[in-house]
Amino acid sequence: MMEYSVDFLSYLDLDTSLKILMCLDDPTDLVRVSCVSRSWRHYVIENGLCKQLCMRMFPQLSRFERVVELNQHGAKDHAEVGSSSSMEWLALEREHRVYAYLARASTEYVGTNCIARTIGASSTDNFPQESIDNTLEPRDNISGRYSYWSSSGQSNPGVPETLTYELLSQICVISEINIQPFQAHFQIGSPIYSAKSVRFKMGHCKSSLDASTDDNFVWTYTSPVFPMSQENRLQKFKLPEPVLCIGGILQIELLGRVQRQEMDGLLYICVSYVQVVGCSLSPAFNVEILDPSGRFLLKSDHLARGQTLMAFENEPAGMYDNFMVRGLRDFPQIVTILRGHMGGVVVEDDWDGDEYEVDDIEEEYAL
Template sequence: MSTMEYRKDFLSCLDSDTSLKILMCLDDPADLVRVTCVSRSWRHSVIENGLCKQLCLRMFPQLSRVAFVVELNQHGAKEHAEVGSSYSMEWLVLQREHRVFAYLGKALMSSVAMNCIAKTVGASSTDNFPRESIDNTLEPRDTISGRFSYWSSNGQSNPNVPETLTYELISEICVITEINIQPFQAYFQQGSPIYSANAVRFKMGHPKASLDAVDDELFVWTYTSPEFPMSQENRLQKFKLPEPVLCIGGILQIELLGRVQRQEMDGLLYICVSHVQVLGGSLSPPFSVNILQPSGMFVLKRDQLANHQPVVKSGNESEDVSVEPRGMRDYQQIVTIMRGQVVGFVEDEWDEEEYDIDDFDPEQAF
């Protein structure tokens, strides 16, 4: 096989629909970024068809509510049209979406698992406030200062009366994968009963813009999980969502459905919880949202400066990542990409006035 045949662009031999189907088979944002570095025509195809955005939508359907994207602190960034085209607003918007969704895709696939609860919002009822308040569910210990730590609902004679626990998450945009709940076992009562619910369900969403006095619902729920059965066992029970969920708005509510345990003292049914965990990852501070009321659509914002990470050294010392001249940084990245060893994302769009990517010969880089 000759050198010319080896370097031939196989996508140019296919019709546009077929080449697009091939590119849409890529399921990693890093691969799409590699594609944009192969040639100007491949880059144009990825950006024009919004492939990074489409990939993020397939991963998290909640992103279908994005009205538009915004880049913050883009000092010195150059947005330019392709050779032979005008500085159309449409192309600049496509470039911006490509960058934002490429970085978002990376963040969605690399978020670190952590407990995402920031604070409690409230419970539908509380038996003895504040001793048995929802705040106790944030404490993993069963006892504090010799006193049992748990939340308790009011007693009910009807086993079908539900309860809710509502929490604010650590940011307005989080990926949630699992919710863990531990029912409370009352060792101080005869028989040590466990006051679990019969089932649980989870809702995610955002607060309403204004509080309507005639509407008891204070939140807009954009996701509702299926019901999960809960065991009447004193352990941290794990409820993994069918798919990771992008919580936009930072509010999570736990619905406790069905009562199974009566209190011997009054004969009423209670639900009690000792601990709650919400596992997932925060996409903040690099990403933030602005909810557009009353439509429920939102603006997705990416802060370029928030991507800057310190290099952690021994002890508590740290130093900033050194910034190389852009030309040298781009050259090193493109060589790494050609070698198939990409570990990160290209920071900016290629400067095509400085580098003719179509004519780049990978053999000359080694």
């Protein structure tokens, strides 16, 4: 593979090595690094590099107290028995597995509409004819009847409105939210009742029993404010970065009113369709709310995770397809990149190819 090569980690202090490996921002690269040798795998696991990468990708993960791995029967793993050091290492290995899968599942997916059902709107003009349920239908005219949600009328253009939805699962990755304002063709001039701008919140219910009021939600993410056009089209609002929605609740804030209704002179906001683009990480992952303030337990189902991996491996260009062979093939390129971060320092030595062990890694990732 390389005539002269060296395990540079053994020549550098911990801080320098971490700075170099933390430059890897793709879960594929971290998996390949852990496949180089047993010592490199140990280094990646011991320093929690997969967890740190996930934390950079999704700051919302800082709310997780710990991770739990479920066996194929849905029960927690048996309590570890042994010395404190061996139990600590088992815990590090478990975190490595869970966060490695989480990083992969979060980056390799086909976007779908993640709305499961509506929860409620801050106001509705004519219920149920103009309820929030109509925003789940992409057509704005069904059998000759217009389908849309309408707020109540207001004289103050600054009065906001909210639409709240439950997502497909308690843990979803959301990349964009799309909204189509409603155009009232049955009114003079066919006015479009858009908002002036929108903002999005994601979070969870304080109680699983009641999600009817805004006071019962804890928001773990709030987006920037996006301007909305007064146009009758599906308007796409792409988030700055994909967001991990923990708790499965999304709220759309419609800020500012721009259209008056000629009949009563009041300002309204009307929406015909809402689409939330992303993916659900369930059943491979789930969360348990530990307290109302928003501390969580991350649960990873071993069997469901394996089934998800099989689905990934059937897709073209899957990240883990023949990952060991690809890791070895691309290793010279990785070393070149890492040497660049070391300021061109090259240390020559014989590489011990026999040190590369794949049995435990194959068991860990291939399931």
